[in-house]
Each structure stands twice: as C-alpha cells, then as structure tokens.
Amino acid sequence: MTPSSPDAAFDKWLKKPGKWLEGTGPYAEIAVSSRIRLARNLHQRTFPMKANQEAGQEVLRLMKEAALKVPSLKGALTFEMNQLNALDRRFLIERHLISHDLSEQKRFGSAVIIDPAEHISLMVNEEDHFRLQIIFSGLDLGRAWKEAAALDHAFSEVLMFAFSPNWGHLTSCPTNAGTGLRASVMLHLPALVFQRKAEKMLQRASQLGLVVRGLYGEGSEVKSVFFQISNQVSLGKSEEEIIENVVKLTRQLSEYEHQAREWLMTHQRMKIEDSVWRAYGTLSHARTLTSSEATDLLSTARLGVELGLIPKLSMGVLNELLVMAQPAHIQKRLGKEMDEAVRDQARAEYFRDRLKRGSATG
C-alpha cells in the first residue's frame, strides 16, 4: 500500500520503524547498522551551493523524472524541504533519512526521495546534486553496496553525471571525489571502552586510512559507546577495495569487543548485570525521561540485550524505542507540538507502555 501523502507516509512510518532497525543483521550484537552513500552530480551543472533557484529547481525536476524510470524506486515519495514544517524536517532527520544540512534548506530545490520501506533515501541538492543512501541492519556492507550499485547504474543510464576519466565523480567537495563513496558501519563497543582499550584499537584503525568517529554521553557507570568506522579515501581505490577495508576492520574490532565482553562477564558479571537491570528498571517505570537520559539508559540496556542478560527485551524493541524516544517522533505520534517537560512525560509513558507490552515488534 503506497501512502498518498507526506502525512500518510509519516503515520505509516510511526507505526513501524524501517527494516534496518530490526537489529537482525550479521554481527548485530556489535554492528548496529551499515550504510553506503554515493555522491553524484549532473554534467555541466552548477553545484547546489552556487546554484540559483531556477537551476536548483531544474535539478530537482530532472531527478524526479529520472527516479520514475528506476524500478526499485517504485512508489517512492518526494519531500521538498520548503514544503515541510520544522517538525516534519526534524522527523526525517531523526529517521536518518535526511541530513541536518539538507533540512536547513541552504540550497534551492532541496528535497529527498524515499522508498516506502525506508532503506533507500536520495537527497537532492544537499552538498551535491544527489546523494544516494542505503542502510542495512548489522554488518551488511556487501549487500548494501550491491543495491546501491544497481541504483547508481540505473540512474547513470538516464542521467549524465559530472565525471572525469582521471578524477572520477566530480563532487562539490574534493574529499568525496572519485567513487563518491562513503561506506560506514556503526559499532557498539562498550566493553573495549570499559577496559580503556578503545583508543588504542582505534588509533591502529586510523593508520589504515579509515576514519573512526565516536559519540558518547556521560553519566552512566557502564559507558555505552557507539563508534562509526568509515573510509576516508574515495579516490584511487575501487569500490570493492574501499568496502573490503571497512569490513575487515569492523570484523577485527568486533572480535576484540567480543573478547572484552567475555572478560567482563567472567570478572565483572555482577557489576554489569546490576547496571543493565537498573537501566531497564528505570526505563520501564520512570515517570519522566529526558532525551539524553533515555539515550543513556537505552545504551546501557543495549549491552544487556547483547549479552543476553535481559531476555524479555529484544534488539528490535530497543532500536524502536531509540527512534521513538526522539523529540519530533514523540510530537508526531501524539499529533501536536509539545514543550520539553510535556515531551519528557510522554516519552516515559510510551516507554512504560511499550516495555510492558513485551518483546513483540510492531
């Protein structure tokens, strides 16, 4: 059933988060998600940053037209940024379907084309004329690349890309030139962080020409930490080589994390158990939860699920809660704008209810 309007699409997505969140992919207990992003520009056309309104609209028109000729985008919806209000744009960001940059509407004709299953997202007039993104759950770069390559090929038959035989795809920022490929994996490495080994591991990784980025919050005893591994170089290597490098490193880090978790379960089991169950307890009974509190607690609970310590909580539900906990999601779900205090209560209520309902997804 194809939704017929943005609101209808949002409603549908609210009820069922995208497939990539189900948490069932390979290495899912350490690799959260894999993403392939391809940056492309149209031949002889000014890049979005310098393009005027007419040029921007023309690129959008061409992209929409081209998308109609691509079979795997059948039923896809186009959302133009200037036709969405702030809350809706925020919703799309929270869903990882657009970047913060696109939502700021810095360029004319900025839009996103999304397939109903939410795993293909095509941003138009962001930094480049278009950026194709495919996300899968777990460590699944190979599959994501296969799909991305097929999509890219379909577009390349219909559109003429800005491309030079020497330098490959001509992107608005030279950091993306060549293949225009950014392959990244999101990893959860709490045990390595706990053992203070993460930094050394990541240093070694970066010497392999990969970028490692980490984001973590403060406050919980067990630091739950997420890292993104991605390639830095996009020119001078083939797509397969780039992806293979990221996969190799991800497998290595996963192995180290596995070993570290085993050590923790042997020597610190009670500490971990107590920590993750306290997190679960708060999540299922608190009366108010701030955004950062929820994230922190969910991160801790995540380790519990990954270690099999919280049988009644599944990864799918956990991921769902992570998405639904976000500010725009809370407001869209209840159909109204709310200030922070009210949101915090609504969040806590949603969590209590969802966790009571148990591990069935959806």
Add this chain to the structure above:
Amino acid sequence: MSDMLCDACQKNPAQIHYSEMINGKFSEFHLCESCAKDKGMTLVPFASHFSAGDLLSSLVEIPFGLQASEGQSEPSEACPCGMTLKAFKQTGFLGCPECYKTFKKPLEAVLRQIHGSAEHVGVTPAKVAKGGLTKAERIKRLKKDLTKAIELEHFEEAAALRDKLKGLETE
C-alpha cells in the same frame, strides 16, 4: 569531566564528548546539548552517520592543509561559474564541475593530499562510458546556455561559452 565547558559556546557544561581518529591524529571535542544540536549531532547514537565535512568544518578550519600551497601564486582567475581559488580555500567547496578544469593544478595537489592518489579506478557511469552527449547535443546545449547568459548579462560566461561553441563547430 563534568566541569568541562562546551568547546563551542564556552558557557554550558559539556555533555557530549566526540572523539575522532583520522590518519593517526586524535581530536576530541566537548559540546553542550544545544551546541551539539546546532551542529547537527543528535544524541541518538545511530544518528551519527556523520558526513565528513559536516561537523568538522563547523568546529575547525578546513582540515586539508590548503594553507601551504608551496609558493604557488594565487591566480585571480575565476571559473565561469564565479568560483575563485580563494573562495574555495575558505569554504572547501567548489562551484561546478568545470572548476575541476579551471583549477586543475591546485586541485591535483589537493586530491593527492586527501586521497593519496589522483587516479580514479572505480566504476565508470553508463552514459559516460557510452560516449555521453553527441556533438549535436552539446552544441544545442551550449547555444541554449549562451542565450541565457546574454539574457542575464553574464558577459564573461557568455564569452567563454561562445568560444567553446566556436571550438566545437569548427571541429
């Protein structure tokens, strides 16, 4: 850790700690919740499929060492789209695909610096492989662009287009 101030606003306590390792160089930033949000970082962990330029360029200068161009004289020439080398160095962004031709020399150096290579070995797009636009198509397109440029009084651009057109027509 908890008494650390936000790197960006220097006012609020830092709650979000971001670390990065690129080419053996480790950098760490500490932000408060609102500055992090401004910079496009949400607290939801897997929102962090960052784009390379995004976070970095908002916190530090453009990281790819364009400052030292080894005595290259700064040509004041501009690409037909209006982009200058100076503007590129300030923002890190080019204006159009033609910029890659206009600033060929400095860009070759930049590409080598960033990627360690300036030779594409990946996939070639289908239409490009099939020879792209025919000459007739290219002439038609140039004529259209020329008319538009004259209309908009972009005379420099128009002159460049007219030269290209002449070149193609006499081929």
